[in-house]
Amino acid sequence: MDDLVENIYAPIEVGEGVALTRTERREQQARRILAAAKVCFVRSGFKGASMQEICAEVGMSPGALYRYFPSKEAIVEAICEADRREDAVLFARVLQEPDVVEGLVLGAMAHIRHMHEDDNAKLFAEICSEAMRNPAVETTCMKNMVEVQQMFAAYIGKAIERGEIDPPVGLDALLPTLMSVAHGMALNDLPAMGVPYEKLEILFRAMVVGMLRPTASGRV
Amino acid sequence: MDDLVENIYAPIEVGEGVALTRTERREQQARRILAAAKVCFVRSGFKGASMQEICAEVGMSPGALYRYFPSKEAIVEAICEADRREDAVLFARVLQEPDVVEGLVLGAMAHIRHMHEDDNAKLFAEICSEAMRNPAVETTCMKNMVEVQQMFAAYIGKAIERGEIDPPVGLDALLPTLMSVAHGMALNDLPAMGVPYEKLEILFRAMVVGMLRPTASGRV
DNA sequence: AAATTGAGAATGAACGTTCACTCTTTCTTC
DNA sequence: GAAGAAAGAGTGAACGTTCATTCTCAATTT
Numbered sequence: 001m002d003d004l005v006e007n008i009y010a011p012i013e014v015g016e017g018v019a020l021t022r023t024e025r026r027e028q029q030a031r032r033i034l035a036a037a038k039v040c041f042v043r044s045g046f047k048g049a050s051m052q053e054i055c056a057e058v059g060m061s062p063g064a065l066y067r068y069f070p071s072k073e074a075i076v077e078a079i080c081e082a083d084r085r086e087d088a089v090l091f092a093r094v095l096q097e098p099d100v101v102e103g104l105v106l107g108a109m110a111h112i113r114h115m116h117e118d119d120n121a122k123l124f125a126e127i128c129s130e131a132m133r134n135p136a137v138e139t140t141c142m143k144n145m146v147e148v149q150q151m152f153a154a155y156i157g158k159a160i161e162r163g164e165i166d167p168p169v170g171l172d173a174l175l176p177t178l179m180s181v182a183h184g185m186a187l188n189d190l191p192a193m194g195v196p197y198e199k200l201e202i203l204f205r206a207m208v209v210g211m212l213r214p215t216a217s218g219r220v
Numbered sequence: 221m222d223d224l225v226e227n228i229y230a231p232i233e234v235g236e237g238v239a240l241t242r243t244e245r246r247e248q249q250a251r252r253i254l255a256a257a258k259v260c261f262v263r264s265g266f267k268g269a270s271m272q273e274i275c276a277e278v279g280m281s282p283g284a285l286y287r288y289f290p291s292k293e294a295i296v297e298a299i300c301e302a303d304r305r306e307d308a309v310l311f312a313r314v315l316q317e318p319d320v321v322e323g324l325v326l327g328a329m330a331h332i333r334h335m336h337e338d339d340n341a342k343l344f345a346e347i348c349s350e351a352m353r354n355p356a357v358e359t360t361c362m363k364n365m366v367e368v369q370q371m372f373a374a375y376i377g378k379a380i381e382r383g384e385i386d387p388p389v390g391l392d393a394l395l396p397t398l399m400s401v402a403h404g405m406a407l408n409d410l411p412a413m414g415v416p417y418e419k420l421e422i423l424f425r426a427m428v429v430g431m432l433r434p435t436a437s438g439r440v
Numbered sequence: 441a442a443a444t445t446g447a448g449a450a451t452g453a454a455c456g457t458t459c460a461c462t463c464t465t466t467c468t469t470c
Numbered sequence: 471g472a473a474g475a476a477a478g479a480g481t482g483a484a485c486g487t488t489c490a491t492t493c494t495c496a497a498t499t500t
Binding site (some may be wrong): 022029060061062063064067 | 446
């Protein structure tokens with residue numbers, strides 16, 4: 001971290017003397033800025049963190065930083081975009097689990113685990129409130145949510161067709177509710193509040209069973 | 221709203237020519253400021269809303285406003301305090317319901333309904349992210365949460381003693397989880413997303429039944 | 441030589457807060 | 471109960487600071 005100042009034009013993370021192309025270096029610098037900005041936003045909030053604070057965190061002058069991002073708003077949007085994408089990728093793994101109840105438990109637990117690590121819950125809380133008044137961020141969140149929701153709708157829909165589960169309400173009500181439940185558990189960072197993962201899993205499974213109502217024929 | 225400017229010393233909301241005492245007037249002005257500040261904070265966020273914006277919303281000069289609150293921070297804290305208290309009062313009603321499952325359903329639905337109205341969900345999202353870095357707000361939220369949680373712990377604990385329910389985990393894990401679930405459903409403002417109250421209620425009841433496991437003897 | 445990357449001072453707008461002041465109400469004194 | 475002093479409520483310009491952003495220029499790479 002400290003030796004970055006020594007030679008500012010040297011490759012940033014030198015791995016066995018590998019030289020970086022111009023565009024590679026540019027991308028690496030941009031990533032460095034985003035990582036530092038995330039730290040600042042978690043610490044001070046989107047509005048509360050100043051460009052100077054971010055500059056200090058990256059170890060870069062304002063002039064240099066503005067070569068990579070045209071505005072603070074652009075950094076905020078890039079961070080939200082990246083965070084939401086990370087989340088969507090996490091959920092995608094679920095689809096491989098044949099048992100739909102276990103699939104949802106797996107997905108929720110991965111989500112909660114992810115939020116618990118690296119201050120992601122704090123960032124997510126910030127994104128949620130920002131999305132309520134920043135149209136660009138709102139669009140990003142909406143797009144992500146719809147994407148994840150459609151994915152799960154197909155996953156759960158197939159289980160219904162196979163007759164494995166029999167939910168008391170339609171998918172259009174079931175899915176937003178399921179997601180908001182997982183959302184709440186992740187946002188509150190229950191592991192940080194002393195609730196162990198195992199108990200969380202037991203409870204979430206109980207909830208999912210209650211909502212999906214697995215049929216006798218669906219049981220393994 | 222407009223005629224407030226005509227005579228600045230007249231009672232603010234004149235009801236049948238009733239004159240207000242000094243302190244009554246002061247309290248009324250303070251409430252007026254808080255109401256206007258809430259509108260601004262929902263619109264622009266705690267950091268995003270300026271004192272000028274709040275002044276314009278109340279129809280008051282900065283000098284006057286600072287007679288009622290010593291700082292912007294004080295207004296933020298007062299708003300958070302009031303919102304959390306409102307929430308706690310709402311939950312308190314639940315305790316009168318003898319059936320514990322119905323009590324929790326009632327509480328959660330009231331909570332969700334309350335959040336859906338008056339932009340309370342937006343304010344709550346703001347409070348959540350503020351609580352993560354503002355110690356004063358964090359304390360307010362914590363105190364409120366502990367209070368509500370203890371109330372519910374006693375309520376559910378008694379039902380366990382009576383043998384009406386048999387949850388798979390202890391109260392220390394059950395309560396935070398239950399609360400974060402209701403929290404998530406309220407924060408996401410599911411009614412605004414097109415999920416009707418009735419279906420929400422069906423799903424929440426199914427979840428609670430799954431988590432509390434009512435016994436045969438407890439059934440009505 | 442041309443282009444890229446960076447530093448860091450400078451810029452103007454906006455911020456929270458304070459100030460000197462005016463107007464209204466209340467209290468005191470006769 | 472009228473006159474005058476004291477206190478309270480409100481105004482809006484002004485203050486010092488901080489903000490996001492830009493500008494000028496030097497160092498480095500191609």
